[in-house]
Amino acid sequence: MSKHFIGGKWVGASNGETTDMIDPSTGKAYGKIAAGTREDVDLAVKAARSAFETGAWGKLTAAERGRILIAISQRILEKKEELAAIEARDTGKPMTVARNDINAVARYFEYYGGATDKVYGHTIPYLNDHFVAVVREPKGVTGHILPWNYPAQMFGRTLAPSLAVGNATVLKPAEAASASILRLAELATEAGLPDGAINIVTGFGSKVGVALTTHPGVNFVSFTGSPEVGQQIQKLAADNYINCTLELGGKSPQLVFEDADFEAATRTICAAIIQNSGQTCSAGSRVLVQRRIFDDFIATLSERFKAVRVGSPEMDLDCGPIITAGQKKTVLGFVDRATTSGLPLLAEGQIAEGVDPGGFFVRPALFGPVPTDHELAQQEVFGPVLAAIPFDDEDDAVRIANGTEFGLVAAVWTRDGGRQMHLAKRLRSGQVFVNCYGAGAGIELPFGGTGKSGHGREKGLVAMDDYSNLKTVVIKH
Numbered sequence: 001m002s003k004h005f006i007g008g009k010w011v012g013a014s015n016g017e018t019t020d021m022i023d024p025s026t027g028k029a030y031g032k033i034a035a036g037t038r039e040d041v042d043l044a045v046k047a048a049r050s051a052f053e054t055g056a057w058g059k060l061t062a063a064e065r066g067r068i069l070i071a072i073s074q075r076i077l078e079k080k081e082e083l084a085a086i087e088a089r090d091t092g093k094p095m096t097v098a099r100n101d102i103n104a105v106a107r108y109f110e111y112y113g114g115a116t117d118k119v120y121g122h123t124i125p126y127l128n129d130h131f132v133a134v135v136r137e138p139k140g141v142t143g144h145i146l147p148w149n150y151p152a153q154m155f156g157r158t159l160a161p162s163l164a165v166g167n168a169t170v171l172k173p174a175e176a177a178s179a180s181i182l183r184l185a186e187l188a189t190e191a192g193l194p195d196g197a198i199n200i201v202t203g204f205g206s207k208v209g210v211a212l213t214t215h216p217g218v219n220f221v222s223f224t225g226s227p228e229v230g231q232q233i234q235k236l237a238a239d240n241y242i243n244c245t246l247e248l249g250g251k252s253p254q255l256v257f258e259d260a261d262f263e264a265a266t267r268t269i270c271a272a273i274i275q276n277s278g279q280t281c282s283a284g285s286r287v288l289v290q291r292r293i294f295d296d297f298i299a300t301l302s303e304r305f306k307a308v309r310v311g312s313p314e315m316d317l318d319c320g321p322i323i324t325a326g327q328k329k330t331v332l333g334f335v336d337r338a339t340t341s342g343l344p345l346l347a348e349g350q351i352a353e354g355v356d357p358g359g360f361f362v363r364p365a366l367f368g369p370v371p372t373d374h375e376l377a378q379q380e381v382f383g384p385v386l387a388a389i390p391f392d393d394e395d396d397a398v399r400i401a402n403g404t405e406f407g408l409v410a411a412v413w414t415r416d417g418g419r420q421m422h423l424a425k426r427l428r429s430g431q432v433f434v435n436c437y438g439a440g441a442g443i444e445l446p447f448g449g450t451g452k453s454g455h456g457r458e459k460g461l462v463a464m465d466d467y468s469n470l471k472t473v474v475i476k477h
């Protein structure tokens, strides 16, 4: 495992360095990955460049590319159990969740595999003796820098649309979760992907991530991760004269009005913060409840919270541990500061008996009422901590919902059709769900944020736009 995947082969780090892979449900090291260098990135970018310009990959027709992406999808499904076990061990998520993630990565390759030969350009009426065509072309070599929360899914989300357009790719997984990505790259090659179309360089952001973003042979960077690093990536990309998409954090609100379906709303709101132990950019981390129903609604939600069970992957409970010891400390820091400052802790979930005491487990926590300027109402915890906030009316709800620096996902729970429409328009958010919360699902649905949540859209056909350039061809006849 302690090697990069470059040009279809396993290659060790140029300086021979490695870093440990830690199992979050035991806290113990169980393997090593290569800690890459600038030289390794250079090798990967060169492999990608030659795949794109002179290799077998660049010579394929769009339809041939599509067939390969669909073959990758099928190969992933054939290896679903193996991949789910790798993902569960590396990230701590329950096996059922890991299997769903593998279904999702297969679906990304299926979806974009079907889109390769539907990338249309257009013509423009211009001077009578001129013919003008605007064609869509791949950018060349695209760089991809990923976080640790959904490594397998994001392999599909970020690579499949880029490959569909015809680019060759270099991907840097998060140092805390690289295992499934390395195996997926190998499986893609087994499914017929020509060498060099996907290259994986593992290691730390300060070395591999910076080297990838600043490499003169990289034409675009897709970054998913924290707002702080995203900001640095954008600056580095600017110095390299390339653009980037940033999929960053969130503080996503769920607005519950007095006419909401209590059962569906409490079930979905609880699941939306528990999912992946709250380590989801689109976690519904604020629940805004109309004041008249606040107590009743929170009482029902609290019951659901108390029933949540946290355990190791093979226990297959509601959620697993936090990814690293450092991240666990960060999450518990938020919880401790909230309780010591006197914020009411309304409910907590349970850690199952029999978990390894070295694992990074935390109890999900529901706090409220949380003042709107409190850090739990403003900052991304990236853990299973939900802030409940009361509101008076529609204007108040919108003011609170839009009152953070983020704008990734929002939900509205009401049966009033007019209110559904007003709020869908007024909420500052990349996605708005009404009477549901499909964040993370819906590969067909454009996804991305505003403000500190980033910019650019992934998923859906629009994701292919960012991975391509328009060329205007003018012919005088």
Ligand code: NAD
Binding pocket: 145, 146, 147, 148, 149, 150, 172, 173, 174, 175, 203, 204, 205, 206, 208, 209, 210, 213, 224, 225, 226, 227, 229, 230, 232, 233, 246, 247, 248, 249, 250, 280, 281, 282, 380, 382, 453
């Ligand atoms: P992170 O920003 O610390 O790391 C993300 C990636 O960037 C990792 O691969 C890391 O090695 C790399 N990196 C770190 N420093 C770098 C640098 N200076 N230059 C280049 N690369 C660098 O984020 P994380 O802790 O892995 O993930 C959690 C964050 O990601 C949360 O804020 C979460 O909301 C966000 N996230 C967003 C989405 C989304 O789609 N919007 C999805 C998942 C996670």
